[in-house]
Amino acid sequence: MMKLKKARMMVIPLVMLLFLSFSSAHKFYVSVTNIAYSEEDSAFQITSRIFIDDLDKLLKERYGIEAKLATPKESKIADEYIEKYFRSKFVVEFDGEPVPYNFLGKRYDTDVVICYLEITNVDLSNVKTMSVQNELLTDLFDEQKNVVHVKWKNNKKSFVLIREKNKGMLNL
Amino acid sequence: MNRFKYCLASVLFLFGAVVMAQEEADVKEEREPGHYNQSKFKQLYEEFSTPNTYRSASGAPGPDYYQQQADYVMDIHLDDKNAKISGEETITYHNNSPDDLEYLWVQLDQNVRAKDSKSPLRDGNGVNIAYTADNFAQTYISEPFDGGFNIESVTDDSGKPLSYTINQTMMRINIPQPLKSGEKISFSIKWWYNIPDHTVNRARSGYEYFPEDGNRAYVIAQFFPRMAVYSDVEGWQNHQFWGSGEFALPFGNYDVSITVPADHILDATGELQNRDEVFSKEMMKRYKQAKKSYDKPVLIVTQEEAEAAEKGFATDTKTWKFKATNVRDYAFATSRKFIWDMQAVKIGSKDVMAVSLYPKEGNPLWEEQSTKAVAQTLKTYSKHTFDYPYHKAISVHAKNQGMEYPMICWNYGRPNEDGTYSDRVKYGMISVIIHEVGHNFFPMIVNSDERQWGWMDEGLDTFMQYLAEQEFGKNNPDVIAPNEKYPSRRGEAAKIVPYMAGDQSYISPIMSNPENVYQLGPNAYGKPATALNILRETVMGEELFDHAFKTYAQRWMFKHPTPEDFFRTMEDASAVDLDWYWRGWFYTTDYVDIGVKGVKKYYVSNKPTKEMEKYMADRNLTEADLPPLVYLAEEDSEDFSPELKGKSPTETSQNLKEFMMDNMTEAERAQVKEPKYFYEITFDKPGGIPMPLIVEYTYADGTTENVTYPPEIWRKNDAEVKRVMATEKELVGIVVDPKLETADIDTTNNAWPKKEEKSDFDKFKENIKGDK
Numbered sequence: 056m057m058k059l060k061k062a063r064m065m066v067i068p069l070v071m072l073l074f075l076s077f078s079s080a081h082k083f084y085v086s087v088t089n090i091a092y093s094e095e096d097s098a099f100q101i102t103s104r105i106f107i108d109d110l111d112k113l114l115k116e117r118y119g120i121e122a123k124l125a126t127p128k129e130s131k132i133a134d135e136y137i138e139k140y141f142r143s144k145f146v147v148e149f150d151g152e153p154v155p156y157n158f159l160g161k162r163y164d165t166d167v168v169i170c171y172l173e174i175t176n177v178d179l180s181n182v183k184t185m186s187v188q189n190e191l192l193t194d195l196f197d198e199q200k201n202v203v204h205v206k207w208k209n210n211k212k213s214f215v216l217i218r219e220k221n222k223g224m225l226n227l
Numbered sequence: 228m229n230r231f232k233y234c235l236a237s238v239l240f241l242f243g244a245v246v247m248a249q250e251e252a253d254v255k256e257e258r259e260p261g262h263y264n265q266s267k268f269k270q271l272y273e274e275f276s277t278p279n280t281y282r283s284a285s286g287a288p289g290p291d292y293y294q295q296q297a298d299y300v301m302d303i304h305l306d307d308k309n310a311k312i313s314g315e316e317t318i319t320y321h322n323n324s325p326d327d328l329e330y331l332w333v334q335l336d337q338n339v340r341a342k343d344s345k346s347p348l349r350d351g352n353g354v355n356i357a358y359t360a361d362n363f364a365q366t367y368i369s370e371p372f373d374g375g376f377n378i379e380s381v382t383d384d385s386g387k388p389l390s391y392t393i394n395q396t397m398m399r400i401n402i403p404q405p406l407k408s409g410e411k412i413s414f415s416i417k418w419w420y421n422i423p424d425h426t427v428n429r430a431r432s433g434y435e436y437f438p439e440d441g442n443r444a445y446v447i448a449q450f451f452p453r454m455a456v457y458s459d460v461e462g463w464q465n466h467q468f469w470g471s472g473e474f475a476l477p478f479g480n481y482d483v484s485i486t487v488p489a490d491h492i493l494d495a496t497g498e499l500q501n502r503d504e505v506f507s508k509e510m511m512k513r514y515k516q517a518k519k520s521y522d523k524p525v526l527i528v529t530q531e532e533a534e535a536a537e538k539g540f541a542t543d544t545k546t547w548k549f550k551a552t553n554v555r556d557y558a559f560a561t562s563r564k565f566i567w568d569m570q571a572v573k574i575g576s577k578d579v580m581a582v583s584l585y586p587k588e589g590n591p592l593w594e595e596q597s598t599k600a601v602a603q604t605l606k607t608y609s610k611h612t613f614d615y616p617y618h619k620a621i622s623v624h625a626k627n628q629g630m631e632y633p634m635i636c637w638n639y640g641r642p643n644e645d646g647t648y649s650d651r652v653k654y655g656m657i658s659v660i661i662h663e664v665g666h667n668f669f670p671m672i673v674n675s676d677e678r679q680w681g682w683m684d685e686g687l688d689t690f691m692q693y694l695a696e697q698e699f700g701k702n703n704p705d706v707i708a709p710n711e712k713y714p715s716r717r718g719e720a721a722k723i724v725p726y727m728a729g730d731q732s733y734i735s736p737i738m739s740n741p742e743n744v745y746q747l748g749p750n751a752y753g754k755p756a757t758a759l760n761i762l763r764e765t766v767m768g769e770e771l772f773d774h775a776f777k778t779y780a781q782r783w784m785f786k787h788p789t790p791e792d793f794f795r796t797m798e799d800a801s802a803v804d805l806d807w808y809w810r811g812w813f814y815t816t817d818y819v820d821i822g823v824k825g826v827k828k829y830y831v832s833n834k835p836t837k838e839m840e841k842y843m844a845d846r847n848l849t850e851a852d853l854p855p856l857v858y859l860a861e862e863d864s865e866d867f868s869p870e871l872k873g874k875s876p877t878e879t880s881q882n883l884k885e886f887m888m889d890n891m892t893e894a895e896r897a898q899v900k901e902p903k904y905f906y907e908i909t910f911d912k913p914g915g916i917p918m919p920l921i922v923e924y925t926y927a928d929g930t931t932e933n934v935t936y937p938p939e940i941w942r943k944n945d946a947e948v949k950r951v952m953a954t955e956k957e958l959v960g961i962v963v964d965p966k967l968e969t970a971d972i973d974t975t976n977n978a979w980p981k982k983e984e985k986s987d988f989d990k991f992k993e994n995i996k997g998d999k
Contacts, residue, residue, distance in 0.1 A: 087725075091986075091988070093986075093988075100986070100988040102987065102988060106651060107649065107650070107651055108649040108650075108651040108652060111649060125650065126650075159991065159992060159995060160991070160995050162991065165714045165716065166650070166651045166654065166655075166714070166716065169991075171988060171991050171992070173988075173992075204730070211730070213730050213733075
């Protein structure tokens, strides 16, 4: 019954969802994805920052892999499964059609893992709308929030995505 | 030397005239309107309230400073079977204010969990595209949990009922006669409420249920009706408790009896009065050992004993009695699952006990790190503020918690079921313990108003947390290996850049009420902590900062400071004008961005420049009409000729040579080092916050020179400044903020010649190409 409050927390809008820290030093479930258009490369460059231990736990719960990320004993198949997971939970569409992306790899920074993705050969003048579906970790944590910032030319737009509202749309 | 002065005066005069001439040319047709003082260096007279006899302009308490006192005698009973708590309390309230009070306000924080609480209603929402079935049921079908206070009676000291009015989380006691200045009043409240499961609704207080053994571990706080603060600043601080703005509480003395199942292990705020009654002989023996153990904790209750106790479920009870002097709140933790360890820490001339309380689910992490982290916190914080004045500091393990009370706090950090744990869990746990134990200093002792100013305790504490974490790392290299220093999440300048560079629509100034900000984490914790760290390391220097910070802590120890008391004290004790810093970092959402815009190279010349020729022609002057002048010719202009290159100024300027021969002896001339290179460097500042301009100059021979221009360099032009460098060696490179110590949000403009700075993305891409 006490889940009530949490449930309501999940349906409130963007403004409140950015509110990440409840009490004095609370653990929170959040990822931050930056999507930036590079004129030079005609590509969308994507970096996604996720807490290492959240992703570690995901790989264990979803795929049964002891990934041991960011340790000397890191599993050799971890990258393969992270990519597989991204492809099922992170989808970009142009004008309603999914677009393929390259999963370039990952690196670590303190307690987060940064994943690098790229959508190449983008002709912005031929694309009217873009949507970003980001369900990363929402299958594991009810409270997971995925912040997505998109920058193209001189425009920017941000979304906070949750399990029930997993997709953000914008007009390019 | 008269002639020298004359010459200088003429040049200055000329300079002024040239500037005026340019201004005339720029006059626009339309007259610009006037404006208020927009200087970033304007003093904060409008933002600060006027100092008075309660609070001095120095930032210290004034001669008429007062604070109220609330003493409590409480008898608390825990009903473990039904997860209910009940209590009878007598509050003695001392009115030390000069005002007579017509009524008293008491805080009923648990009403935020009442069925009719307005907290869930205050945020707008919309219909989702889809709901999971369980969320839908919880949102629209389930009955809300009834966790509000049940007030059974409010009576005066003769037992007669007192009238009261409850408005959400605040209760007004309608006393029959005003409480006169200098007088005190006693009244009693009888109450009970249902304890929430804090693991499902993220409450600060409640229980965790362990289905494997059927036990609960309770961490109980803001559990009794508490007096609100009455002060010279707010009157009654009766802003409702909505959930984010924490607490404002007066100091007082507590006499508390807590009755729990007889097989529970309990610790709480205050000194235990009946240790002989509640401890076994073995526990007493171990406790005596712990008081003499300065290097490692001694177990008072072992894991084996706790595991045996888990099976007990005693039906009889035990009463634990505590007294606490000069505390602003009261909290306790109790369970039959608790393992208990302690060690002594020398603080000044006194011994303080560092204590940990944790269920077996916390091990092995908790037995390894908790008490160690508590001890480090007490040492580092005491060094920077005042000697920790209480006799103990307790860290209790509670899943997902991080919350502070006097002498006791709840902390997360749960290993996996097989006892393994990730680095994030380990560092998260050590950091949260340092943070929450650190809160004993801010706000438990330096008692700021958390309901109004979240940053005053969170920001100062997070700043101190960074210092304590770094010392923990230095003292425990084995714990942090392979890291060379403790991986602090907050504190370093560069770590706040993503927030400061973020979407302005979701950033609030630090000086905002915690309920009304978009991102409480960076707003009340990360940004103020980083601002203080930059102030210490880059703006003031450690010595001036540390003295001023300590002065603030000692002035306001066991008192109620406001933000201005902090801002004023930091200046008062250091003689550093910081109004510009408080304005930029605390009152606005401005960010730091400073760059180098351009560099022009000049050579000394005897020939008037084109600009000078025009100046003379406009005024019908010839060189003969003017005193001897020295000119600087820019390399890319028509004034430049190649023969000026590579020569010393006296070689290319006859006027300068003659001046030196007339005014200096041969010996003096031999001493002079003539600069060969002249540069005019333009620095620009796209960011709103003025900061020291930290510049690293690199010369052709590979040597570097670091110059820090004070922030005041921006006081007359907030957008752009120029500096002339006269050097003996050729300048080949300039970098602004080379060590990234100012939280500059855009470093692509920080270097000359402009470096093609690759984005993080491009760097990564290049690296992986290299690997393949």
